[in-house]
Amino acid sequence: MNRIVLNETSYFGAGCRSVVAEEAKRRGFKKCFFVTDNDLIRFGVAEKVTSVLKDAGIPFEIYSDVKANPTIKNVQNGVDTFNRSGADFIVALGGGSAIDTAKGIGVVANNPEFYDIKSLEGVAETKHRAVPTFALPTTAGTAAEVTINYVITDEDAKKKMVCVDPNDIPTVAIVDPELMYSMPKGLTAATGMDALTHAVESYITPGAWEMSDMFELKAIELIAKHLKNAVDDGSNVEAREGMALAQYVAGMGFSNVGLGIVHSMAHPLGAFYDTPHGVANALLLPYVMEYNADSPAAGKYIDIAMAMGVNVAGMDEKEGVKAAIDAVKKLSLSVNIPQRLREIGVKKEDFPQLAAAAFNDVCTGGNPRQTSIEDIEKLYNTAY
Numbered sequence: 393m394n395r396i397v398l399n400e401t402s403y404f405g406a407g408c409r410s411v412v413a414e415e416a417k418r419r420g421f422k423k424c425f426f427v428t429d430n431d432l433i434r435f436g437v438a439e440k441v442t443s444v445l446k447d448a449g450i451p452f453e454i455y456s457d458v459k460a461n462p463t464i465k466n467v468q469n470g471v472d473t474f475n476r477s478g479a480d481f482i483v484a485l486g487g488g489s490a491i492d493t494a495k496g497i498g499v500v501a502n503n504p505e506f507y508d509i510k511s512l513e514g515v516a517e518t519k520h521r522a523v524p525t526f527a528l529p530t531t532a533g534t535a536a537e538v539t540i541n542y543v544i545t546d547e548d549a550k551k552k553m554v555c556v557d558p559n560d561i562p563t564v565a566i567v568d569p570e571l572m573y574s575m576p577k578g579l580t581a582a583t584g585m586d587a588l589t590h591a592v593e594s595y596i597t598p599g600a601w602e603m604s605d606m607f608e609l610k611a612i613e614l615i616a617k618h619l620k621n622a623v624d625d626g627s628n629v630e631a632r633e634g635m636a637l638a639q640y641v642a643g644m645g646f647s648n649v650g651l652g653i654v655h656s657m658a659h660p661l662g663a664f665y666d667t668p669h670g671v672a673n674a675l676l677l678p679y680v681m682e683y684n685a686d687s688p689a690a691g692k693y694i695d696i697a698m699a700m701g702v703n704v705a706g707m708d709e710k711e712g713v714k715a716a717i718d719a720v721k722k723l724s725l726s727v728n729i730p731q732r733l734r735e736i737g738v739k740k741e742d743f744p745q746l747a748a749a750a751f752n753d754v755c756t757g758g759n760p761r762q763t764s765i766e767d768i769e770k771l772y773n774t775a776y
Contacts, residue, residue, distance in 0.1 A: 394601050394603070394648075395648060396603060396644075396648050397540055397558045397561060397647065397648060398538060398561075398644060399537070399538055399561060399562055399563065399564060399565045400563050400564065401415070401563070401564045401565075402538070402564070402565040402566075402567065402640075403564070403565070403566045403567065403568075404567045404636070404637060404640070405567075405568070405569075405633075406568065406569055406570050406629070406633065407568060407570060408566055408567070408568045409440060409441050409444060409528060409566055409568040409570070409571065410444055411566060412441060412444050412445065412483060412526055412528075412566065413444050413445060413447070413448030413450055414448075415526065415564050416445075416448075416450055416481060416526075417448065417450075419481070419524065421450075421480050421481040421524070422450075422451075422480055423450070423451045423452065423453070423477070423478055423479040423480055423481075424445055424450055424451070424452035424453070424479055424481055424482070424483050425452070425453055425455060425473075425474050425477050425479035425481070425482045425483070425497075425523075426438075426441075426442065426445075426452045426453065426454045426455065426482075426483050426485070427455050427456075427458065427470065427482060427483070427484045427485070427486075427490055427491075427493055427494040427497065428454065428455075428456055428458065428484070428485040428486050428490050429456055429458040429486050429489065429490050430456050430458075432485060432486055432490075432530060433454070433456060435574055437485070437530060437571060437574060438454070438485055440570070440571065441483065441485050441528060441571075442454075445483075452479075452483070453473075453477045453479060455470055455473050455474070455497075457469050457470065457473075458486065458489055458490050458493045459489065459545075460489050460666065460668060461489065461543075461545045461552070461662045461663070461666055461669070462489050462492055462493040462496070462543075462544055462545065463544065463545045463546075463547050464508075464509040464510070464544060464545070464546055464547070465547075466493050466496075466544075467493060467496035467497055467500065467509050467544060468500075468507065468509060470493060470494075470496070470497035471496075471497050471500045471501050471504075471507065474497055474501050474523070475501060480523075480524075481523065481524045481525070481526070482494050482497065482498050482523050482524070482525040482526070483525070483526045483528070484525055484526070484527045484528065484537075484562070485528045485530060485571070486529070486530050486531075487529065487530055487531035487533070487534055487536075487579075487583065488531070488533070488534030488536040488542075488543070488669065491527050491529065491534070491536035491537060491542075491562070492534075492536055492542035492543055492544065494525055494527070495522065495525070495536070495542040495555075495560040495562075496509065496512070496542060496544055496555070496560075497523070498522030498523035498524075498525050498560065499512065499516075499518055499522045499555075499557060499559060499560050500512075501522070501523050502518075502520040502521065502522055502523055503518040503519060503520050503559075506518065509544055509546075509553075510546060510553065512544070512553070512555045512557070513553040513554065513555055513754075514554070514555070514556065514754055515556050515557070516555060516556075516557050518557055518559045520559065521559045522559055522560050522561075524563045524564075525562040525563055525564075526562060526563065526564040526565075526566060527562035527564070527565050527566070528566045528567075528568060528571060529565075529567060529571070529572075529636075529639075529640075530571045530572055530574075530575070531572065531575060531579060531580075531583040531639075531670075532569075532572055532575075532580070532583055532584055532587060532622070532632070532635035532636050532638065532639045533582070533583025533584060533585075533586035533587045533639050533670050534583065534586060534587075534639070534643075534669070534670075535587065535590065535639045535640055535642055535643020535644075535646075535647070536643075537562055537565040537566075537567065537640070537643070538561070538562075538565050538640055538643040538644055538647060539561070539643050539646070539647035540556060540557060540558045540560060540561050540647050540648075541554060541555065541556050541560075541647060542555050542560055543555070543659065543662075543669075545662065545663055546663075547663075550660075550663045550664055550745075550749075551660075551663050551749060552659035552660065552662050552663045552753075554655075554659065554753065554754040554755060556754065561647075565640070567636050567637070567640050568636075569629070569632040569633045569635075569636040572632050572635075572636060573626055573627060573632060574626075575626060576626075577623050577624075577626070577727075577728075578728070579668075579670075580619075580622050580623045580626065580635075580727075581619070581623045581674070581727035581728060581729060582668055582670030582671045582674055582729065583639070583670045584615060584619040584622065584623070584635055584639075584670075584727065585619070585670060585673065585674030585677070585723075585724060585727070585729055586639075586669060586670035586673045586674065587611065587615055587635070587638055587639035587642050588611075588612065588615045588619070588642075588674075588677070588720070588723070589654050589655070589673040589674065589677045590608075590611070590639075590642040590643065590645075590646045590651065591607075591608040591609075591611040591612045591615065591638075591642040591645070591646070592608075592612065592677065592681065592696060592720070593646065593651040593652040593654055593655065593758070594608050594642070594645045594646035594649050594650065594651060594758075595608040595609065595612070595645075595692060595695070595696065596652070596684060596687075596689035596692050596693075596760045597649055597650050597651065597652055597689075597758040597759070597760060598758070598760055599649040599650050599758060600645075600649050601649070603645075604644075604645040604646075604648060604649045605645075607641050607642065607644045607645035608641075608642060608645045608646075609695060609696075609699045610638075610641055610699075611638045611639070611641040611642035611645070612696060612699035612700060613699045613700075613701075614634050614635070614637060614638035614641070615635065615638045615642075615723075616699065616700040616701050616719070616723065617634060617701070618630070618631045618634030618635050618638065619631075619635060619723065619727060620723070620726050620727055622634070622635045623727045623728075649758075650755065650757070650758030651755045651758050652680065652684070652755060652756075652758050652759035652760065653680055653683075653750065653753075653755065653756055653759045653763060653768065653771075654673055654676050654677050654680045655673065655753070655755040656750040656751070656753035656755045656756045656759070656768070657672075657676050657680070657746070657750045657768060657771065657772065658672035658673045658676055659749070659750070659753050659755070660745075660746045660749040660750055660753075661733075661736075661738065661746070663749070664742060664745075664746065665736070665737055665738060667736055667737075667738075671729070671730065671736060672736075674724055674729040675724075675729060675730055675731065675732075675733065675736070675775065676771075676775055677720055677724070678717055678720050678721045678724065679771055679774055679775045680771065681693075681716065681717050681720060682717055683761065683763075683767070683771055684759065684760050684761050685713045685717070686761060687760040687761035688760060689760035689761075690709055690713055691709055691712075693709075693712050693713040693715075693716040693717075694707060694709065694711075694712025694713075694715070694716065696716040696719075696720075697712055697715035697716040697719055700716070700719040700720070700723070701719070702715045702716075702719050732775065732776060733772065733775050733776045734776055738772075738776065740773070740776060743769050743772045743773065744769060746768075746769075746772055747765045747766075747768040747769035747772060748765055750768045751763070751764065751765045751768055
């Protein structure tokens, strides 16, 4: 049996943030709890959405206690603030950090028995839907606005907790590429490669099926076409819109079929070193693709190469594997992604701990090749 869980309503296109007030009023909501980060406030991006609320006469309270890798405390503080606010819906503006924080707040506010946050790790049996949430991404990568996943860091344990819960999916996704125009080159590159990682991993996971395959191949095609242009020229409307759509489409797939050990290995890097998630995924992807080529998924690599624009005519499986990995490496290099763990401050002496954490990560079960702590430690060394 296969399952697809998606948003109740989604909007796409430049300027579509204008529907925030319309959707709130249509649903009878009275006050907004607005979750975002301080940078988006400082650079005027948040005002592009709060102005819509102001013009419609919808009161709101801003919560900006959001970290790049959101923590248990960020979520708990948010729950406390939400409960005092009198708000009846949430608007989350930002990358995965802000939207994940909002998901945690929304879930716990309606399921207070999970206030410790740690009990949400894995597949939590929450009984109630989260507070209705409108998610507006400002990065083209995480697809947090369409997924049933969110990630919270347990700082004491140096651990990223992956939480999987259909109750957390935002009610409304509003994918407005105009909110992404101010993304700097490095963030555009990292989040775009994060989206590619989602598409590649979920295309080759054992849980993949016809519908998810359709999503992921289209996402790969769009990313190969638009990412470099979006990095080189942030005001390129076609590229921004292409990447905004690509990351959402990738999310439609991976949210429902899972990921693999690229994500398992990236999560501890964020917990140990606060490494940006997109950078970690982008760096690790080619190395894990090489590792997973020794699996039943190898036959799908030629499809990945073709989606990335490679002429695969006459290629056998082995050549298709090489072509796919080479295409990913080429795109990564073209947008200046670091290629070695030593470049981003990872310490070799931490590899045993990192490998153990990665092996126990919820994403490991979705990898197409069975793995071990020893294999993962070797992969860290290879990427070092």
